[in-house]
Amino acid sequence: MGKYVFGIDVGGTTIKMGLFDVEGQLLDKWEIETRTHNNGEDILPDISKAVTSKMEEKGIEKADVAGVGIGVPGPVNDSGIVQGCVNLGWGKVNINKDLGERVGLPVKAGNDANVAALGEMWKGGGQGYSHLVVVTLGTGVGGGVIIDGKIISGASGAGGEIGHIHVQDGEAETCGCGNHGCLEQYASATGIVRLAERKLASTKVKTKLKAGSVTAKDVWDEVKAGDLIAESIAEEFGDYLGKGLAAIAAVTNPEAFVIGGGVSKAGDVLLDYITKYYKQYVFKGSRDATFKLATLGNDAGIYGAAKLVLV
Amino acid sequence: MGKYVFGIDVGGTTIKMGLFDVEGQLLDKWEIETRTHNNGEDILPDISKAVTSKMEEKGIEKADVAGVGIGVPGPVNDSGIVQGCVNLGWGKVNINKDLGERVGLPVKAGNDANVAALGEMWKGGGQGYSHLVVVTLGTGVGGGVIIDGKIISGASGAGGEIGHIHVQDGEAETCGCGNHGCLEQYASATGIVRLAERKLASTKVKTKLKAGSVTAKDVWDEVKAGDLIAESIAEEFGDYLGKGLAAIAAVTNPEAFVIGGGVSKAGDVLLDYITKYYKQYVFKGSRDATFKLATLGNDAGIYGAAKLVLV
Numbered sequence: 001m002g003k004y005v006f007g008i009d010v011g012g013t014t015i016k017m018g019l020f021d022v023e024g025q026l027l028d029k030w031e032i033e034t035r036t037h038n039n040g041e042d043i044l045p046d047i048s049k050a051v052t053s054k055m056e057e058k059g060i061e062k063a064d065v066a067g068v069g070i071g072v073p074g075p076v077n078d079s080g081i082v083q084g085c086v087n088l089g090w091g092k093v094n095i096n097k098d099l100g101e102r103v104g105l106p107v108k109a110g111n112d113a114n115v116a117a118l119g120e121m122w123k124g125g126g127q128g129y130s131h132l133v134v135v136t137l138g139t140g141v142g143g144g145v146i147i148d149g150k151i152i153s154g155a156s157g158a159g160g161e162i163g164h165i166h167v168q169d170g171e172a173e174t175c176g177c178g179n180h181g182c183l184e185q186y187a188s189a190t191g192i193v194r195l196a197e198r199k200l201a202s203t204k205v206k207t208k209l210k211a212g213s214v215t216a217k218d219v220w221d222e223v224k225a226g227d228l229i230a231e232s233i234a235e236e237f238g239d240y241l242g243k244g245l246a247a248i249a250a251v252t253n254p255e256a257f258v259i260g261g262g263v264s265k266a267g268d269v270l271l272d273y274i275t276k277y278y279k280q281y282v283f284k285g286s287r288d289a290t291f292k293l294a295t296l297g298n299d300a301g302i303y304g305a306a307k308l309v310l311v
Numbered sequence: 312m313g314k315y316v317f318g319i320d321v322g323g324t325t326i327k328m329g330l331f332d333v334e335g336q337l338l339d340k341w342e343i344e345t346r347t348h349n350n351g352e353d354i355l356p357d358i359s360k361a362v363t364s365k366m367e368e369k370g371i372e373k374a375d376v377a378g379v380g381i382g383v384p385g386p387v388n389d390s391g392i393v394q395g396c397v398n399l400g401w402g403k404v405n406i407n408k409d410l411g412e413r414v415g416l417p418v419k420a421g422n423d424a425n426v427a428a429l430g431e432m433w434k435g436g437g438q439g440y441s442h443l444v445v446v447t448l449g450t451g452v453g454g455g456v457i458i459d460g461k462i463i464s465g466a467s468g469a470g471g472e473i474g475h476i477h478v479q480d481g482e483a484e485t486c487g488c489g490n491h492g493c494l495e496q497y498a499s500a501t502g503i504v505r506l507a508e509r510k511l512a513s514t515k516v517k518t519k520l521k522a523g524s525v526t527a528k529d530v531w532d533e534v535k536a537g538d539l540i541a542e543s544i545a546e547e548f549g550d551y552l553g554k555g556l557a558a559i560a561a562v563t564n565p566e567a568f569v570i571g572g573g574v575s576k577a578g579d580v581l582l583d584y585i586t587k588y589y590k591q592y593v594f595k596g597s598r599d600a601t602f603k604l605a606t607l608g609n610d611a612g613i614y615g616a617a618k619l620v621l622v
Contacts, residue, residue, distance in 0.1 A: 075596060131465065131466040145562055145563075147458070147463055152458060152562070152563055152564075153564075154442065154563055154564020154565070154596075154597070155442040155564050155565055155566040155600075156564060156596060156597075157564070157596070158560075158564040158594060158596025158597050159562065159563055159564040160562065160564075161561045161562075161564070161594045161596060161597075162561055162562060164561050164594035165557075165558045165561045165562075166554055166557060166558065166592045169480075177594055177595060178595065179591075179592065179593075179594070243477055246476075246477060247476045247477065247558040247562075248562050249469075250472045250473055250475050250476045251456055251463070251470065251471065251472075251473060251476075251558075251559050251562045251563065252456075252463055252465055252470055252562065252563075253463075253464075253465020253466050253467060253468070253469040253470040253472070254465070254466055255466040280490075281477045281490065282490075283469060283472045283475035283488055283490070284488060284489065285386060285465075285467060285468070285469025285472060286465070286467075286469050286472075289466075
């Protein structure tokens with residue numbers, strides 16, 4: 001095994017790249033553009049060139065590199081095959097094989113949300129735990145479910161799709177996935193806005209939140225300021241998320257939940273609302289799970305991709 | 312590795328025992344009494360004696376035995392330690408170590424529902440699948456969630472407690488676990504009776520089901536006979552169970568669900584009602600999971616216990 005490892009996080013507009021030592025020390029970090037034209041055919045060649053250039057720049061030999069880990073925005077099976085990545089323009093791609101042949105190094109690919117979870121376990125809020133769930137509250141609700149240090153990718157790469165646990169009957173609006181009443185419809189940044197606008201449309205209680213233009217950040221800022229309506233929205237959010245995380249716990253019985261994504265910038269107050277309802281819904285054997293905030297922010301993906309090679 | 316393996320399923324009244332070859336052929340099967348007096352202190356010695364006697368009877372040497380697998384009714388961690396088994400009278404017991412020293416063979420213990428799941432994967436309805444969920448619909452709802460051929464036992468042995476996924480808000484009755492609205496309250500044999508009695512108390516539609524004395528078997532018999540009220544109860548059952556299984560699929564993305572336990576004796580009609588609602592609630596990436604009936608019945612536990620040694 002080499003001394004170095006590359007961790008790569010492929011997004012729809014930029015590709016984040018990190019050079020690490022095998023202990024997880026980040027030695028260098030940079031970005032390249034994601035060129036999605038022509039069905040994204042340049043993406044893997046671009047990554048290969050960027051890795052090779054960095055090795056030349058640093059005087060690193062192939063024998064010194066344990067491998068290249070890569071997270072992509074779509075389902076990836078255990079062999080590194082994606083059936084399609086809409087955001088990248090890709091159809092079916094065998095990432096491990098294709099990129100591996102280009103770069104001449106072992107390559108291991110995973111789903112970006114799952115990979116970010118691995119990063120938080122390795123060097124972030126989940127350090128010290130090997131049975132954990134990382135929940136990413138951003139535009140959507142993503143996550144990674146880790147058992148004994150390994151991500152559950154599932155039979156066809158659709159493991160850890162925790163944003164699509166059904167938590168509400170009778171929802172009229174449709175989730176991005178086509179279903180109704182998914183966790184993501186209430187616990188993502190856009191979900192919090194949905195809860196807030198519904199609340200504001202149905203209450204006459206005075207609040208600083210402005211109907212029509214409220215953001216998730218506004219809600220949490222006003223929760224901290226003691227706004228009663230903001231607090232009632234946070235209770236609803238906590239109820240939905242607590243219910244969803246309790247369902248995960250009934251399946252995997254984790255030691256810890258790590259909460260990340262843009263919404264988690266609200267800080268510890270978020271955890272108070274989640275744990276209140278989690279404890280109400282969860283099976284007693286999982287009641288003592290620890291709740292932590294994620295700490296790696298946008299770097300979780302490159303850390304986790306590097307770890308993918310070392311698992 | 313030896314040629315033989317013992318699989319033992321410890322229940323509150325009897326201990327089922329099986330002698331298998333390592334290919335999974337059941338060579339002999341018998342039962343002994345579960346002596347639970349004095350905090351169940353005789354249970355492991357009794358098992359040890361039964362195994363030793365069988366080896367003498369069959370002329371089997373220790374070197375010929377791969378080990379002894381054992382399922383017990385309570386949470387068991389990966390080291391074979393239980394913190395307590397109410398039905399056996401046990402407090403904390405290190406089964407692997409204690410029974411291992413008595414019998415002089417490698418011992419591996421697991422939770423009985425999880426172990427039965429492993430049995431169905433190995434030689435029952437789940438043959439050919441390595442990512443599957445075995446659901447046991449009996450007095451309660453138990454199960455085993457298997458990923459890559461291994462049971463998820465969880466951080467503290469409470470993995471696969473799928474009967475306690477929350478599927479109904481506002482339930483007034485309390486589940487055995489202390490929560491309200493658990494899957495087990497609607498999809499177990501007693502849960503089906505609950506649904507039936509509620510339906511019968513609120514309808515004037517003619518039905519052959521008798522309020523006050525209906526059983527789960529009555530409901531399924533009448534479903535097959537075309538009774539409209541029985542069918543509406545089956546729809547409710549399917550809705551709850553489909554919702555719960557979809558939540559599991561969002562976490563682990565299995566290839567297959569195997570439905571067992573007393574309720575599964577109703578046969579394929581059961582699967583029709585479950586899959587209808589499963590497909591409605593599940594994330595699209597898991598929509599094509601296969602649904603099968605369990606086939607090993609009460610022997611699933613001894614098969615799975617044997618397999619525990621061979622994993």
